[in-house]
Amino acid sequence: MVRTDGDQMMIKFNSLSAKILLAFLVATALPLLVSSYISFSTSQKGLEYEIAQRLISVADHKVNIIEAVADSNKTEIEAISKTSNVQDAMIALSKVYRAEGPQSDPYQQEEKKHRPFLRRFQEGFDYYNLFLTSPDLDIVFSVNHESDFGTSLKFGPYRNTSLANVTRASIANFEASLSIIELYQPSQNIAAFAAVPLLKSGKLIGVLAVQFKRKALYDAITDRTGLGLTGETVVGQIIRGGFLVTAPLLHVKNAAFTKTFAKNDTGKFLNASRGETGHGIFKDYRGIPVLGVWRNLPSYQWGMVVKIDVEEAFANIHKLELLNWGILIASISLVIILSLLLTQTILRPIETLNVAAKSLQAGDFQSRVSIHGKDEIAQLGLAFNSMSLEIEDNNRVQARQVDELSKVNIELERFTYTVSHDLKSPLITIGGFIGMIEKDLKKDKFDRVNSDLARIRSAAEKMRQLLDDLLELSRIGRIANPSQNLHQGQIIGDALERVHGRIMSGKVRVDVKIPDDLPVVFGDKPRITEVWQNLVENAVKFSIQQPDPVIEIGARVDEDWLECYVKDNGMGIDDKYLKKIFGLFERLDAGEEGTGIGLALVKQIIEVHGGRIWAESQGLGQGTTLTFRLPLKNTGPDF
Amino acid sequence: MHGEPLTILLVEDNPDHADLVMRSLEDHKMSNKIFHVSDGEAAIDYLQRKGEYSDPQSSPVPHVVLLDLRLPKVDGLEVLKIIREDEKLSHLPVVVLTTSNGDKDVAQAYKHRANSYVVKPLDFACFAEMMKDLGFFWLCWNHNPWIPEE
Numbered sequence: 001m002v003r004t005d006g007d008q009m010m011i012k013f014n015s016l017s018a019k020i021l022l023a024f025l026v027a028t029a030l031p032l033l034v035s036s037y038i039s040f041s042t043s044q045k046g047l048e049y050e051i052a053q054r055l056i057s058v059a060d061h062k063v064n065i066i067e068a069v070a071d072s073n074k075t076e077i078e079a080i081s082k083t084s085n086v087q088d089a090m091i092a093l094s095k096v097y098r099a100e101g102p103q104s105d106p107y108q109q110e111e112k113k114h115r116p117f118l119r120r121f122q123e124g125f126d127y128y129n130l131f132l133t134s135p136d137l138d139i140v141f142s143v144n145h146e147s148d149f150g151t152s153l154k155f156g157p158y159r160n161t162s163l164a165n166v167t168r169a170s171i172a173n174f175e176a177s178l179s180i181i182e183l184y185q186p187s188q189n190i191a192a193f194a195a196v197p198l199l200k201s202g203k204l205i206g207v208l209a210v211q212f213k214r215k216a217l218y219d220a221i222t223d224r225t226g227l228g229l230t231g232e233t234v235v236g237q238i239i240r241g242g243f244l245v246t247a248p249l250l251h252v253k254n255a256a257f258t259k260t261f262a263k264n265d266t267g268k269f270l271n272a273s274r275g276e277t278g279h280g281i282f283k284d285y286r287g288i289p290v291l292g293v294w295r296n297l298p299s300y301q302w303g304m305v306v307k308i309d310v311e312e313a314f315a316n317i318h319k320l321e322l323l324n325w326g327i328l329i330a331s332i333s334l335v336i337i338l339s340l341l342l343t344q345t346i347l348r349p350i351e352t353l354n355v356a357a358k359s360l361q362a363g364d365f366q367s368r369v370s371i372h373g374k375d376e377i378a379q380l381g382l383a384f385n386s387m388s389l390e391i392e393d394n395n396r397v398q399a400r401q402v403d404e405l406s407k408v409n410i411e412l413e414r415f416t417y418t419v420s421h422d423l424k425s426p427l428i429t430i431g432g433f434i435g436m437i438e439k440d441l442k443k444d445k446f447d448r449v450n451s452d453l454a455r456i457r458s459a460a461e462k463m464r465q466l467l468d469d470l471l472e473l474s475r476i477g478r479i480a481n482p483s484q485n486l487h488q489g490q491i492i493g494d495a496l497e498r499v500h501g502r503i504m505s506g507k508v509r510v511d512v513k514i515p516d517d518l519p520v521v522f523g524d525k526p527r528i529t530e531v532w533q534n535l536v537e538n539a540v541k542f543s544i545q546q547p548d549p550v551i552e553i554g555a556r557v558d559e560d561w562l563e564c565y566v567k568d569n570g571m572g573i574d575d576k577y578l579k580k581i582f583g584l585f586e587r588l589d590a591g592e593e594g595t596g597i598g599l600a601l602v603k604q605i606i607e608v609h610g611g612r613i614w615a616e617s618q619g620l621g622q623g624t625t626l627t628f629r630l631p632l633k634n635t636g637p638d639f
Numbered sequence: 640m641h642g643e644p645l646t647i648l649l650v651e652d653n654p655d656h657a658d659l660v661m662r663s664l665e666d667h668k669m670s671n672k673i674f675h676v677s678d679g680e681a682a683i684d685y686l687q688r689k690g691e692y693s694d695p696q697s698s699p700v701p702h703v704v705l706l707d708l709r710l711p712k713v714d715g716l717e718v719l720k721i722i723r724e725d726e727k728l729s730h731l732p733v734v735v736l737t738t739s740n741g742d743k744d745v746a747q748a749y750k751h752r753a754n755s756y757v758v759k760p761l762d763f764a765c766f767a768e769m770m771k772d773l774g775f776f777w778l779c780w781n782h783n784p785w786i787p788e789e
Contacts, residue, residue, distance in 0.1 A: 417739065417741055418709075420738075420739075421709055421737075421738045421739050424738040424759075424761065425653055425656070425738055427761050428655075428656060428659070428738065428760075428761055428766070429653070429655035429656065429659070431761055431762060431763045431766070432655070432656070432659035432763050432766055433655070433659070434763065434766065434769065435763025435766070436659070436662060436763075439666075455655050457660075458655075459655060494713050574712075577712065
């Protein structure tokens with residue numbers, strides 16, 4: 001995985017975030033998916049069932065209404081047939097019609113007598129027409145004198161009409177009969193009839209027939225209550241070669257008795273016409289899938305299909321399906337977003353920590369993370385920061401120690417090297433001059449023996465001194481005298497006393513310029529005395545060649561420091577050697593006496609007291625000033 | 640040898656050692672003249688003819704330089720470096736003659752193109768023998784390039 005790039009907006013599918021996402025999806029989306037599928041399919045079935053049931057009940061209701069209308073028509077007409085007025089009119093009109101003909105005055109008079117109440121029946125029951133037919137099937141009366149009036153239904157032009165058929169049927173069955181609905185020529189319209197035999201004392205005296213209004217026929221059928229926008233009722237009857245639509249259609253104008261469907265499209269109607277019932281989804285005459293219920297209308301011997309477009313019927317199911325998908329997708333999106341948010345809030349700090357840890361690992365010990373909040377990750381961040389800080393501290397300490405160690409190591413290497421060199425030197429001298437003396441003695445030459453012996457002695461003495469000084473130097477680090485308040489004036493006095501001999505022999509003038517109120521410093525008295533002694537000896541050594549050697553000793557307070565100096569008027573030191581003089585075994589002059597340890601010793605003592613020392617010179621022949629300063633707020637030497 | 644006197648420049652801070660070297664060489668009549676300087680600065684001044692060494696008669700170019708390493712003022716290695724960087728002196732045979740047998744010193748000396756590195760023996764017989772050999776080798780057997788003085 002790579003470092004966090006600011007503009008990398010894509011979610012990094014490192015294993016952890018992928019795991020979290022997967023867990024979320026499995027834990028929430030999967031059950032959601034399953035439950036939503038179950039609930040959807042349950043509600044879909046429920047809805048489908050409900051819709052079908054509704055349609056079935058609509059269809060059944062329709063059948064009932066249509067049948068009830070037919071029944072009530074029969075009942076009505078039977079009731080009318082029982083009235084004596086009608087029977088009287090039948091007998092009278094039948095008699096005068098047969099005797100005189102419909103155009104005769106006696107018929108006209110007779111008809112005028114009966115017409116009002118017959119007309120009242122027609123109007124009262126809202127029939128289109130009302131007929132009285134004689135037992136030998138002559139139409140002897142009709143309210144509306146259409147072309148059928150006065151014709152014979154047995155021999156006349158309308159003998160094959162539904163009126164003729166129903167009239168015959170009622171006589172044959174001796175009960176009220178209903179005709180099928182079909183085109184009726186005299187009315188120039190679709191018509192249906194009801195006919196009932198008129199009996200007087202058990203003897204047939206004629207037939208009462210009524211023609212229903214077209215609208216009344218189709219009211220129940222065309223009523224689209226409960227059928228929505230696309231629902232309709234299709235009724236029709238089987239004819240040769242297909243199925244004739246017998247009622248108006250929603251989608252085809254003037255379809256009744258004009259529109260015929262091919263046989264292929266008639267399956268449900270065939271079933272329905274045969275008296276079967278059922279429901280299902282099929283394609284209607286337009287070729288559009290519909291949910292339909294098929295029923296038989298026995299009174300008319302019609303098949304009826306009540307149908308509604310599937311698209312509308314199941315619109316709610318479709319909506320439900322969409323809703324379901326919507327909810328599902330929204331839920332899954334929510335789950336993904338939540339899990340990503342969670343992943344981000346958890347993983348981003350972890351990623352930050354990871355980066356910080358890697359950078360720590362790579363050696364950046366200042367690697368830190370910023371902390372937000374107080375959660376576990378924030379605590380982890382705090383722990384990381386404190387660990388990082390500790391590592392940084394440790395590292396710093398370690399680096400310092402390594403640095404010190406390497407310095408000490410270099411110093412030590414230099415030390416052993418120089419020690420071996422400086423100890424070897426006198427040995428070579430001693431061995432060399434012994435050899436020289438031996439050679440001279442063999443040749444009985446004595447002139448150089450004394451001076452050679454002096455060199456041997458001096459070399460041995462130098463070695464002793466070297467060993468003493470080395471021992472002294474090594475003590476500074478190990479052996480400390482108890483610290484005390486030091487009065488520099490007093491210490492300088494002690495030091496001068498020790499080098500008194502040399503000062504006297506060198507005829508050196510010493511000026512001491514120490515103020516009386518000089519503050520005390522806390523330190524190791526013998527060591528500080530040693531410092532002064534060394535510095536004065538040094539000054540004497542370098543000024544002694546001068547014709548008028550002078551040493552100036554002084555001290556003063558400079559802020560928090562006590563500053564002391566020893567100044568000589570000797571040969572001075574070249575700038576480039578000013579620092580070198582404090583090095584171990586450094587000697588500027590070949591002939592110079594001493595071991596080269598003195599100033600190194602002084603430096604060491606000053607430094608363990610927390611002070612420092614340096615040399616100044618105006619150049620060769622201008623004298624040298626060695627200055628050291630000690631802290632006034634000293635707690636004693638720090639060994 | 641172009642008829643010049645065979646001279647040696649001895650750079651040695653320890654006067655005792657300088658005496659021992661000079662007396663050993665003289666015992667074998669090795670050199671016409673040995674010039675002794677006791678620190679690095681003086682050695683450079685001598686070779687570059689500065690100050691008191693400006694007279695070519697009294698300070699002739701030596702045949703060989705015997706150079707101690709631990710010297711006051713200017714360290715022996717530094718002297719060697721300066722010799723090698725000086726166009727007029729770079730050919731000069733330089734024999735490091737020192738008490739140190741430290742590996743680092745040997746390596747450094749050769750790095751700065753010392754011609755030889757010898758350690759002063761503690762035993763006098765060895766010391767005398769070595770001086771004799773050094774003298775023979777560098778003054779008799781060894782052939783220096785001839786560089787004309789300007």
